[in-house]
Amino acid sequence: MNSTISILLVEDDQVDVMTIKRAFSDIHITNPVNVCENGVKALEYLQNPENEIPGIILLDLNMPKMNGIEFLQEINKDSRLKLIPVVVLTTSKEEQDKIETYKLGVAGYMIKPVDYLQFVEIIRTIHLYWTICELPNSDN
Template identity: 35%
Template sequence: MTRPLNILLIDDSMTDRYLAEEAFESLDQPCTLITAESGQAALALLDTPDAPLPDVILLDINMPEMNGFDVLAALKQHPQSQMIPVVMLTTSVSEEDITRAYTLHASAYLLKSMHFQAFLEQIEKFIAFWTRARLPTRP
Protein backbone atom coordinates (compact mmCIF):
# COMPACT_ATOMS: atom_id res chain seq x y z
CA MET A 1 0.00 0.00 0.00
CA THR A 2 1.22 3.48 -0.87
CA ARG A 3 1.83 5.78 2.05
CA PRO A 4 -0.18 9.00 2.06
CA LEU A 5 1.31 11.99 0.28
CA ASN A 6 2.40 14.58 2.88
CA ILE A 7 1.78 18.15 1.76
CA LEU A 8 2.67 21.42 3.47
CA LEU A 9 0.64 24.46 2.39
CA ILE A 10 2.14 27.85 3.28
CA ASP A 11 -0.38 30.65 2.82
CA ASP A 12 -1.15 33.70 4.95
CA SER A 13 -4.81 33.76 3.89
CA MET A 14 -7.01 31.93 6.39
CA THR A 15 -9.71 31.69 3.72
CA ASP A 16 -7.35 30.10 1.20
CA ARG A 17 -6.05 27.63 3.82
CA TYR A 18 -9.62 26.72 4.74
CA LEU A 19 -10.62 26.23 1.08
CA ALA A 20 -7.56 24.06 0.52
CA GLU A 21 -8.40 21.97 3.58
CA GLU A 22 -11.96 21.55 2.27
CA ALA A 23 -10.66 20.60 -1.17
CA PHE A 24 -8.22 18.02 0.18
CA GLU A 25 -10.84 16.52 2.52
CA SER A 26 -13.41 16.20 -0.25
CA LEU A 27 -11.11 14.17 -2.48
CA ASP A 28 -10.74 10.44 -2.13
CA GLN A 29 -6.95 10.57 -2.22
CA PRO A 30 -4.47 9.25 0.35
CA CYS A 31 -2.84 12.49 1.50
CA THR A 32 -2.14 14.54 4.58
CA LEU A 33 -2.31 18.34 4.46
CA ILE A 34 -0.53 20.47 7.02
CA THR A 35 -0.88 24.24 6.83
CA ALA A 36 1.26 27.13 7.98
CA GLU A 37 0.08 30.72 8.09
CA SER A 38 3.47 32.28 7.36
CA GLY A 39 6.92 31.55 6.04
CA GLN A 40 8.37 31.87 9.52
CA ALA A 41 5.87 29.35 10.92
CA ALA A 42 6.62 26.90 8.11
CA LEU A 43 10.38 27.16 8.54
CA ALA A 44 10.02 26.68 12.30
CA LEU A 45 7.81 23.64 11.69
CA LEU A 46 10.33 22.11 9.28
CA ASP A 47 13.15 22.80 11.76
CA THR A 48 11.39 20.94 14.59
CA PRO A 49 13.31 17.80 15.57
CA ASP A 50 11.59 14.60 14.41
CA ALA A 51 9.01 16.57 12.41
CA PRO A 52 7.92 14.58 9.35
CA LEU A 53 9.11 16.26 6.19
CA PRO A 54 6.53 16.95 3.49
CA ASP A 55 6.75 15.24 0.12
CA VAL A 56 5.87 18.52 -1.55
CA ILE A 57 5.28 22.13 -0.46
CA LEU A 58 2.56 24.42 -1.85
CA LEU A 59 3.72 28.00 -1.39
CA ASP A 60 1.86 31.28 -1.86
CA ILE A 61 3.88 34.23 -3.16
CA ASN A 62 2.10 37.26 -1.71
CA MET A 63 2.58 37.11 2.05
CA PRO A 64 3.58 39.85 4.50
CA GLU A 65 6.97 39.99 6.22
CA MET A 66 8.46 36.96 4.43
CA ASN A 67 7.04 36.55 0.93
CA GLY A 68 6.99 33.27 -0.98
CA PHE A 69 10.26 34.02 -2.76
CA ASP A 70 12.00 34.62 0.59
CA VAL A 71 10.60 31.33 1.89
CA LEU A 72 11.61 29.47 -1.27
CA ALA A 73 15.17 30.82 -1.03
CA ALA A 74 15.38 29.80 2.64
CA LEU A 75 14.05 26.31 1.88
CA LYS A 76 16.62 25.79 -0.87
CA GLN A 77 19.46 26.96 1.40
CA HIS A 78 18.66 24.48 4.18
CA PRO A 79 20.10 20.96 3.74
CA GLN A 80 17.03 19.32 5.28
CA SER A 81 14.54 21.00 2.95
CA GLN A 82 16.49 21.78 -0.21
CA MET A 83 15.36 18.61 -2.01
CA ILE A 84 11.66 18.99 -1.18
CA PRO A 85 9.73 20.00 -4.31
CA VAL A 86 8.13 23.42 -3.95
CA VAL A 87 5.13 24.36 -6.07
CA MET A 88 4.21 28.03 -6.14
CA LEU A 89 0.41 28.26 -5.75
CA THR A 90 -0.62 31.79 -6.61
CA THR A 91 -2.93 34.09 -8.51
CA SER A 92 0.01 36.02 -10.01
CA VAL A 93 0.36 35.75 -13.78
CA SER A 94 3.35 38.11 -13.77
CA GLU A 95 6.15 36.85 -16.02
CA GLU A 96 8.60 38.37 -13.54
CA ASP A 97 7.12 36.25 -10.70
CA ILE A 98 7.19 33.10 -12.83
CA THR A 99 10.81 33.67 -13.87
CA ARG A 100 11.84 34.48 -10.31
CA ALA A 101 10.16 31.32 -8.96
CA TYR A 102 12.02 29.08 -11.39
CA THR A 103 15.28 30.96 -10.87
CA LEU A 104 14.96 30.15 -7.16
CA HIS A 105 14.39 26.47 -8.07
CA ALA A 106 10.63 26.11 -7.68
CA SER A 107 9.51 22.75 -9.08
CA ALA A 108 6.34 24.18 -10.63
CA TYR A 109 4.17 27.27 -10.84
CA LEU A 110 0.44 26.66 -10.42
CA LEU A 111 -2.19 29.37 -10.90
CA LYS A 112 -4.97 29.15 -8.31
CA SER A 113 -8.34 28.69 -9.90
CA MET A 114 -10.96 31.18 -8.75
CA HIS A 115 -13.78 28.61 -8.94
CA PHE A 116 -13.97 25.93 -6.25
CA GLN A 117 -14.86 23.07 -8.62
CA ALA A 118 -11.93 23.93 -10.88
CA PHE A 119 -9.71 24.22 -7.79
CA LEU A 120 -10.81 20.72 -6.75
CA GLU A 121 -9.77 19.43 -10.16
CA GLN A 122 -6.39 21.18 -9.83
CA ILE A 123 -5.81 19.62 -6.42
CA GLU A 124 -6.84 16.17 -7.63
CA LYS A 125 -4.35 16.35 -10.53
CA PHE A 126 -1.70 17.80 -8.23
CA ILE A 127 -2.07 14.89 -5.78
CA ALA A 128 -2.06 12.30 -8.56
CA PHE A 129 1.10 13.76 -10.09
CA TRP A 130 3.07 14.14 -6.86
CA THR A 131 2.00 10.73 -5.57
CA ARG A 132 3.72 9.23 -8.60
CA ALA A 133 6.66 11.68 -8.69
CA ARG A 134 7.76 11.57 -5.04
CA LEU A 135 10.36 9.39 -3.47
CA PRO A 136 8.76 6.16 -2.17
CA THR A 137 10.78 6.42 1.06
CA ARG A 138 12.63 9.21 2.74
CA PRO A 139 16.46 9.10 2.67
Protein backbone atom coordinates (compact mmCIF):
# COMPACT_ATOMS: atom_id res chain seq x y z
CA MET A 1 0.00 0.00 0.00
CA ASN A 2 1.18 3.44 -0.85
CA SER A 3 1.90 4.85 2.58
CA THR A 4 0.83 8.34 1.57
CA ILE A 5 -2.74 7.37 0.73
CA SER A 6 -5.03 8.37 3.58
CA ILE A 7 -7.40 6.16 5.56
CA LEU A 8 -10.81 7.46 6.64
CA LEU A 9 -12.03 6.01 9.94
CA VAL A 10 -15.72 6.62 10.66
CA GLU A 11 -16.14 5.73 14.35
CA ASP A 12 -17.83 7.37 17.33
CA ASP A 13 -16.19 5.37 20.12
CA GLN A 14 -13.01 7.05 21.36
CA VAL A 15 -11.50 3.83 22.66
CA ASP A 16 -12.18 2.08 19.39
CA VAL A 17 -10.43 4.93 17.57
CA MET A 18 -7.50 4.53 19.93
CA THR A 19 -7.50 0.79 19.44
CA ILE A 20 -7.46 1.03 15.66
CA LYS A 21 -4.77 3.70 15.64
CA ARG A 22 -2.65 1.69 18.07
CA ALA A 23 -3.13 -1.44 15.98
CA PHE A 24 -1.98 0.52 12.90
CA SER A 25 1.14 1.67 14.65
CA ASP A 26 1.80 -1.82 16.11
CA ILE A 27 1.93 -3.28 12.63
CA HIS A 28 3.77 -0.24 11.26
CA ILE A 29 1.11 1.26 9.04
CA THR A 30 2.10 4.87 8.55
CA ASN A 31 -0.67 6.11 6.28
CA PRO A 32 -2.42 9.23 7.53
CA VAL A 33 -5.65 8.36 9.40
CA ASN A 34 -8.54 10.87 9.39
CA VAL A 35 -11.31 10.26 11.89
CA CYS A 36 -14.95 11.32 11.56
CA GLU A 37 -17.23 10.55 14.49
CA ASN A 38 -20.40 9.85 12.45
CA GLY A 39 -21.81 9.57 8.93
CA VAL A 40 -22.68 13.25 8.65
CA LYS A 41 -19.14 14.33 9.47
CA ALA A 42 -17.71 11.72 7.11
CA LEU A 43 -19.88 12.93 4.23
CA GLU A 44 -18.86 16.53 4.87
CA TYR A 45 -15.26 15.44 4.87
CA LEU A 46 -15.57 13.56 1.60
CA GLN A 47 -17.52 16.30 -0.14
CA ASN A 48 -15.01 18.97 0.81
CA PRO A 49 -12.79 19.35 -2.31
CA GLU A 50 -9.86 20.44 -0.14
CA ASN A 51 -9.67 16.98 1.38
CA GLU A 52 -7.88 14.18 -0.36
CA ILE A 53 -10.06 11.23 -1.37
CA PRO A 54 -9.18 8.38 1.06
CA GLY A 55 -7.86 5.06 -0.21
CA ILE A 56 -10.13 3.10 2.13
CA ILE A 57 -12.94 3.79 4.59
CA LEU A 58 -13.22 1.82 7.85
CA LEU A 59 -16.84 2.19 8.88
CA ASP A 60 -18.67 1.59 12.17
CA LEU A 61 -22.42 0.88 11.84
CA ASN A 62 -23.86 2.04 15.14
CA MET A 63 -23.32 5.79 15.22
CA PRO A 64 -25.39 8.81 16.20
CA LYS A 65 -26.92 11.20 13.63
CA MET A 66 -26.18 9.09 10.57
CA ASN A 67 -25.40 5.41 10.99
CA GLY A 68 -23.15 3.35 8.77
CA ILE A 69 -25.88 1.99 6.53
CA GLU A 70 -27.31 5.46 5.89
CA PHE A 71 -23.79 6.66 5.15
CA LEU A 72 -23.30 3.86 2.63
CA GLN A 73 -26.60 4.77 0.94
CA GLU A 74 -25.39 8.36 0.63
CA ILE A 75 -21.99 7.62 -0.90
CA ASN A 76 -23.62 5.15 -3.28
CA LYS A 77 -25.45 8.09 -4.84
CA ASP A 78 -22.11 9.76 -5.69
CA SER A 79 -20.37 8.10 -8.62
CA ARG A 80 -16.97 9.30 -7.37
CA LEU A 81 -17.35 8.29 -3.73
CA LYS A 82 -18.90 4.90 -4.39
CA LEU A 83 -15.57 3.71 -5.85
CA ILE A 84 -13.85 3.95 -2.46
CA PRO A 85 -13.55 0.51 -0.83
CA VAL A 86 -15.37 0.36 2.50
CA VAL A 87 -14.71 -2.20 5.24
CA VAL A 88 -17.31 -2.41 7.96
CA LEU A 89 -15.95 -2.71 11.50
CA THR A 90 -18.81 -3.29 13.89
CA THR A 91 -20.07 -5.15 16.92
CA SER A 92 -23.30 -6.15 15.15
CA LYS A 93 -23.65 -9.80 14.29
CA GLU A 94 -27.10 -9.21 12.79
CA GLU A 95 -27.61 -11.12 9.55
CA GLN A 96 -29.70 -8.22 8.33
CA ASP A 97 -26.81 -5.77 8.72
CA LYS A 98 -24.48 -8.06 6.81
CA ILE A 99 -26.92 -8.47 3.94
CA GLU A 100 -27.69 -4.78 3.67
CA THR A 101 -24.11 -3.56 3.77
CA TYR A 102 -22.98 -6.12 1.20
CA LYS A 103 -25.89 -5.00 -0.98
CA LEU A 104 -24.47 -1.53 -0.68
CA GLY A 105 -21.17 -2.78 -2.01
CA VAL A 106 -18.85 -3.03 1.00
CA ALA A 107 -15.51 -4.78 0.53
CA GLY A 108 -15.66 -6.56 3.86
CA TYR A 109 -17.53 -6.99 7.13
CA MET A 110 -15.55 -7.49 10.34
CA ILE A 111 -16.74 -7.98 13.91
CA LYS A 112 -14.77 -6.00 16.51
CA PRO A 113 -13.31 -8.50 18.94
CA VAL A 114 -13.12 -7.79 22.64
CA ASP A 115 -9.55 -8.98 22.80
CA TYR A 116 -7.03 -6.40 21.62
CA LEU A 117 -4.66 -8.92 20.07
CA GLN A 118 -7.46 -10.33 17.97
CA PHE A 119 -8.22 -6.77 16.94
CA VAL A 120 -4.67 -6.36 15.75
CA GLU A 121 -5.03 -9.55 13.71
CA ILE A 122 -8.11 -8.17 11.98
CA ILE A 123 -6.39 -4.91 11.12
CA ARG A 124 -3.43 -6.87 9.83
CA THR A 125 -5.74 -8.90 7.58
CA ILE A 126 -7.44 -5.79 6.21
CA HIS A 127 -4.04 -4.28 5.54
CA LEU A 128 -2.81 -7.41 3.83
CA TYR A 129 -5.88 -7.68 1.69
CA TRP A 130 -5.72 -4.06 0.76
CA THR A 131 -2.04 -4.27 -0.12
CA ILE A 132 -2.66 -7.08 -2.55
CA CYS A 133 -5.85 -5.63 -3.94
CA GLU A 134 -5.78 -3.54 -7.12
CA LEU A 135 -7.76 -0.37 -6.67
CA PRO A 136 -9.14 1.99 -9.31
CA ASN A 137 -7.21 5.19 -9.80
CA SER A 138 -8.95 7.81 -7.69
CA ASP A 139 -8.60 10.37 -10.49
CA ASN A 140 -10.95 8.35 -12.68
